Amino acid sequence: MINRLKYYNLIFITVLAASVPSIKVNAMYGHEKMTQQINQLINNEPALKGAIAGISIRSASDGKIIYGHQGDIRLRPASNMKLLTAAAALTILGEDHTFTTEIHTDGLVKKKTLHGNLYLKGKGDPTLLQSDFDKMAEDIQKRGIKKIKGNLVGDDSWYDNVRYSLDLPWSDETTHYGAQISALTASPTRDFDSGSVKVLVQPGTKKGDKPIVKITPKTNYLKINNHAVTVPEDGKKDITIEREHARNIITIEGTIPTKAKTEKEWIGVWEPTRYAVSLLNQSLTEHGIQVTGKLKTGLVPDTARILTTHQSMPLSELLVPFMKLSNNVHAEILIKEMGRVVKGEGSWEKGLSVLKNEITKYGVNPNTLVLRDGSGVSHVDLIPANQLTQLLFAVQKEKWFPSYLHSLPVAGESEKMVGGTLRNRMKDPLVRGKVYAKTGTISTVSSISGYVKTKSGQTLIFSILLNNLMDDSKGKKVEDLLITILANQ
Known part of the structure; x- marks a missing residue:
């Protein structure tokens, strides 16, 4: 990889030394050499033999395509799909959107005993930690309740009860990135791997x-x-x-x-709703509150009243673990939340319909896409590279763009919540800290789309979708070489 970088750098330096001192000519000449360098790489790279590469490069200032290779071919985006999901969520829900978790009861308190059921109602919060359940238990304890003579019931009806997206591989069922989707769930750490x-x-x-x-x-x-x-x-x-x-x-x-x-x-876990209920029960016990009934799932009755609520962090903050760490569950929850907010139904069908409608505002043609989920885990999702760069160009004008850009992994930055999935890539000073991009990986697919600050001070928008790879790790090395060529402009 180092030898290749030196080779492409040498070509660039030689051309730069020979160019005439006209800014316009230099820019055009630089793009011609960039085209030559990229073509040589993709035509001669062994990792791309038998594979399909979709590449789109635009100017961030005017949106014009300055390089394209099969940019209109529909390809599997893997987690680059999250770029669409995040943009639509910021548009529909807004940066300040939060998820509420409520505790209701249908009983009355007499002599420190709650005679009735306690209901834990989830409204999609993917960030609930054990400490949050502890705080809810503390709020109940402050009401003087020592015993709950009734059941502890989890209500996840804010979304539908379909737990897996349409094409989730069966082999992902037990993984954290294939966890079940529920409006009531919990995370183990502040990475927020829900469920x-x-x-x-x-x-x-x-x-x-x-x-x-x-x-x-x-x-x-x-x-x-x-x-x-x-x-x-x-x-x-x-x-x-x-x-x-x-x-x-x-x-x-x-x-x-x-x-x-x-x-x-x-x-x-299997069945995240019951998981969340069990964690609340554990917190209640640790706060000296005994539940005499069963742990169940069900609906909050209309006659129940709220005892306490918990608010999640705003979407602008949630975007960081979502995008930096490429959290699939967050993506699917956002899809269902958009469906619930706009169409009154928290389902993939309604949420994806909302997403498709919203991205048209950014010049993305929904008729060129096949969308099956919000995370890109599906091997049926299809997006052309040119549509991704069009999105990335158009969202720059949005007031929420700083939050969007901040959520993207940054090349070579070792801090987990800064570098994210790029923290161990592109550490060379030429590119380190100058690439903000969303990565993607599923079997036989590697992708990366985002922004790069070039040596000449301009910003380029790029999308690289590599499909049908024998080894996706080698695909990432190709991506890094391609982005380094861009950074050298």
């Missing part, structure tokens, strides 16, 4: 010990079957952490050496 738990496996102190397993948040909603074994320091590390289909049973198998690093995995 999942974080599992840590540490070696025991000596050979033959069972590894130490820690789960975040601490919960008995899932059962852990630990069949793994600690082996000597020079032994093989071979740990698997898997959840059974349709069950909240996590099985850990394999070997881990005595001084090995902690093995980490994020696992999507």
